[in-house]
Amino acid sequence: MNYWIIKSEPEEYSFDDLVKDKVGVWSGVRNYQARNNIREMKKGDLLLFYHSGKNAGIVATAEVVKEAYPDPTANDNKWVAVDVKPKEKLNQKVTLKEIKKHDELADSQLVKQSRLSVIPLNKEEFNFIINLSQ
Template sequence: MNHWLVKSEPSAYSWDDFVNEKRTFWNGVRNFQARNNLKAMKEGDLVFFYHSVNNPAVVGIAKVVREFYQDPTTDDANWVVVDLEPYQVLKHPVSLQKIKETPELQNIALIRQSRLSVMPLKKEEFDLILAMSE
């Protein structure tokens, strides 16, 4: 199993929106590195849901329930989506500030490539963020 983080501005699509819908396809990715990360996602992978911009924080966990396919919002074959379902709300959101203050997380893409919207995490990084939410 692989681990990931996806970012969304809560004013555009929040964790609450996601939970209410119960399932979504993760669309709007228009960066080739992020697209390649979507293509690498496998059914069953766990994905942190991160609210960006205002009060940036990891707020929940999603699960990949369908691997990549053509983004239905565009005819451009370069872009793909995956289907996600809510898996678990975090007990306490893990803020970007807390992540930045944690030495073991200094090399994650959230810090190094702050504009990347879909990124991989090592299992140890995922587990550490999850532990920080307790």
């Protein structure tokens, strides 16, 4: 199993929208590194759902339910999408500022490449962030 952070502007697509939809298409990614990360996602992988923008932070967990396929919002097949389903809202939002306070996360791709929209995590980083939300 792999672990990821996926980011979305809540005005565009929020975790509440995903809950309402029950399954969402994670599409529209136009960064090559983020696209390559999406290609690596497997069914059952766990996700941290990050709301970007002025009230940014990790707000929930989700799960990959369909592996990479051609992005229906793209004009060519070099871009991919995955389907995701909601799991649960976190008890409290975990901000990047909070994450940067902890040495345990200093080497995380979230800290090193915080602007990337799809970021891999290891199991320890994922669990540490979940614990921060308690």
